[in-house]
Each structure stands twice: as structure tokens, then as C-alpha cells.
Amino acid sequence: MRRDVITDAAIQLVAEQGMRGLTHRAVDRRAGLPEGSTSAYFRTRKALVEGFVERLADLERLDVVPDPDDVAGSIARTLDSWLVERNRTLARYAAMLEATHHPELKSIMAHSPREQATALAKMLGHTDPERAGAHFTAFLEGLLFYRLVGAGSTVGPEPGTPESVRDLKDAVEKALRP
Amino acid sequence: MRRDVITDAAIQLVAEQGMRGLTHRAVDRRAGLPEGSTSAYFRTRKALVEGFVERLADLERLDVVPDPDDVAGSIARTLDSWLVERNRTLARYAAMLEATHHPELKSIMAHSPREQATALAKMLGHTDPERAGAHFTAFLEGLLFYRLVGAGSTVGPEPGTPESVRDLKDAVEKALRP
DNA sequence: TAGATTCCTCTACAGGTGTAGAGGAGGAAG
DNA sequence: CTTCCTCCTCTACACCTGTAGAGGAATCTA
Numbered sequence: 042m043r044r045d046v047i048t049d050a051a052i053q054l055v056a057e058q059g060m061r062g063l064t065h066r067a068v069d070r071r072a073g074l075p076e077g078s079t080s081a082y083f084r085t086r087k088a089l090v091e092g093f094v095e096r097l098a099d100l101e102r103l104d105v106v107p108d109p110d111d112v113a114g115s116i117a118r119t120l121d122s123w124l125v126e127r128n129r130t131l132a133r134y135a136a137m138l139e140a141t142h143h144p145e146l147k148s149i150m151a152h153s154p155r156e157q158a159t160a161l162a163k164m165l166g167h168t169d170p171e172r173a174g175a176h177f178t179a180f181l182e183g184l185l186f187y188r189l190v191g192a193g194s195t196v197g198p199e200p201g202t203p204e205s206v207r208d209l210k211d212a213v214e215k216a217l218r219p
Numbered sequence: 220m221r222r223d224v225i226t227d228a229a230i231q232l233v234a235e236q237g238m239r240g241l242t243h244r245a246v247d248r249r250a251g252l253p254e255g256s257t258s259a260y261f262r263t264r265k266a267l268v269e270g271f272v273e274r275l276a277d278l279e280r281l282d283v284v285p286d287p288d289d290v291a292g293s294i295a296r297t298l299d300s301w302l303v304e305r306n307r308t309l310a311r312y313a314a315m316l317e318a319t320h321h322p323e324l325k326s327i328m329a330h331s332p333r334e335q336a337t338a339l340a341k342m343l344g345h346t347d348p349e350r351a352g353a354h355f356t357a358f359l360e361g362l363l364f365y366r367l368v369g370a371g372s373t374v375g376p377e378p379g380t381p382e383s384v385r386d387l388k389d390a391v392e393k394a395l396r397p
Numbered sequence: 398t399a400g401a402t403t404c405c406t407c408t409a410c411a412g413g414t415g416t417a418g419a420g421g422a423g424g425a426a427g
Numbered sequence: 428c429t430t431c432c433t434c435c436t437c438t439a440c441a442c443c444t445g446t447a448g449a450g451g452a453a454t455c456t457a
Contacts, residue, residue, distance in 0.1 A: 059238055059317060059320065064445085065445070066445095067444095075406055076406080086444085131316070134312075137369065139237060141309060178369070179361040179365040179369075180357065182361040182369060183356075184357040184358075186357070187357040187361075189319075190318075191315065208350075221435090242415085243414075243415070253435080253437080254436080254438095255437060255438085256436080258417090259436080262416065263416070264414090
């Protein structure tokens, strides 16, 4: 699908160069398409940004169904997969920051797995599920952000390895604990 | 100081419009300076970005000295002040993301209070201070990020209020616990 | 096969952006 | 007062970006 080729290229671009690198022509080049293609599918830049964010949300939706018998483990595996898909996750941070000044983007990103995590935390019987859920999500979000963006990048075990999953699982368990 | 006027305007701009809004002329306008001023002080865009990040680091350095008698409380107050200075913190996230593809920026941002937090955690006698410090920092970073950027913005109590500080303090205490 | 329709490519253009340098105002040094 | 120097403002220009539309190729319909 042409649209997906375009939006996938957009994701790579944003991960590598930031939102500033997201221009119609740059996407054409990155995707190996003739000049003007991106502009034809997404006439305005606003449309391009929205397409990019929609694609991100779609890709993330496919990611995971949590396993009720191994909550911490399945969450850890999801987190690890997000570390592995470094560019996608970086692009997501850029998108979230962008949503700060373009609220339309927020609705596109709602109902992602991250929202599910909050819901999950609520079900685990904390005394104050609202806050516990927020703290839990914050912790996971922070863990990812810290590893990918903070502290001179890539702290901790190599993503995609069993050690990485184990390390993340420990952290998730700690966070789930009341 | 002219340079500070310029870089302060840059920070506002980035917070409000993202890195894409950071152009020489936009800074001139935002700072109410005659066109060309920013370009005179920061000839290239790279220089402008570096100036902006340096200013951020400087401002943050002034922020806090942790109180040894009330570790959680003083950290909570710092976090709260970062929530209050919303634009500065948003600009910081943009800068961190930018540092992902421009490593020179990382060295400018090193030795910020956030690094101190890691060091602090190490001193609190966890069995694995390295990881505990990382988790601690991740949690705080995530808490901030979640409140400011994630989840449709501003969850939790109004920043700057005693309730906000109390809420943060609870979270910090939980995170400090082994 | 002929015509209609969709999809794609190319080209155009007005504005914005990065960067450079000429020149002036005003203070410092002699 | 004259000369020099620093700091600032203005103008210039090549290039990039967003956006539009004309036309052609490919596909579908009858």
C-alpha cells in the first residue's frame, strides 16, 4: 500500500532527524518514490503529520495481548519489543511532544496499549487504583524513555535479549507491587 | 544580557511550537528584537540550538540543592517546580530528543540535577545501586513526562499547590523504598 | 475496442529559512 | 576632536518547503 510506504518512511525520518526532518520531499526520497508522491497523498503538512501519527498508532495496536497468567512477563516482553523497535518508539515520543501543541493528534493516539496498561493497573486491586495506575504507567514510560533518550542512551542490557526481558520483568514486578 | 534574551525566547518557542518553530527570525520576533539579531549572535542554526540547550542546562542548574533531612520532600518540591515551569520542561524534552541525533548536545546537558538524582539513589544503600538509581530516575522522569506530555495532559493535582507536592512526595517515597 | 475513471508524476510558484556581509551608531582610546 | 573598535541593524540571495494543478499512464466498464 502506497500510503503505508509513505508513512513508514515518515516514521524513520522523524526518528532520525526529528519533526524538522519531516517534509514532503524528504519522505519521497526516503521512500524511494518520485518527487511529489507524498504531496499527492498528503496535500498539506498537517495531513502528513496526522498520517504519520495514525500509522504509529496502528503499528502499536498490533503489538500485544497481555497474558493474564504472566502479567509482568508479557508486559516486559512488550516493553522489550519497544526498545528493539527503537525508531518507532523515538518517533512516538516526537509525536507525543507534537500532540502537546496539536491536540487533534491526541485523539489519534488514544486507546493505544499504553492506555491498556493503565486499565490493567486499576484491576490489580490497589487501594487507590487511579493513582496506582498512573504511577505504574509513569514508571514504565519513564523506564523506556530513560533507556532510549535519557542518560546518554542505551543503559542496561541489550534489548531483544533474555537478560533484557528479565531485567524489565523485575522492574515491572516492583512497579506492580502495592 | 542579549544572548539570554534570545535563548529564553528560543525556549518559549520550542515549548510552544516544537523544534520546527525554532528559526532565527521567529526568535527575533518572539524576543521583540530587530530582524537579524538572532542571526548575528548565532550565525548557524546549529549554534542557535546549542545556545538554547546551554541556556536550559544553566537554568536547571540553579534549581535545587537537596536537603539531606528531607530527601523525598526536597525532591518532590523540585519536581513540582518543573511541573510549574511547564514550558521549560517541555523544551527540555525536545532538547533530549534532539540530542538523540546530535550527540554534541548530550555533553551540554550532562551534570544536570537529574544526574544528581541518580547519584543520590546510589547512596541510599540499595543492594544494586546502579540499577536502583536507574529505576529511581526512570520513575521520576516518567512521572513528569506522564503528567506533562502523556495521557491528555495534566493528570493529578494542580502543580504548585501543596497537594501536588504531597502527591509527588508519596510517589518519591515509594520509589526510594528498596 | 472506446470511453471514463483513478492514480500517479511532473512542474510551477509564492513564501520561508539559513547564512553572509555591508555599513552605521555609539562609546573607548589616543 | 579624531580614530578605532565593538555591537548592532539591515539587506541580499541561494536554497528549501508547502501547496496547487496540468497532464499522462494504467485500469476498469461497457
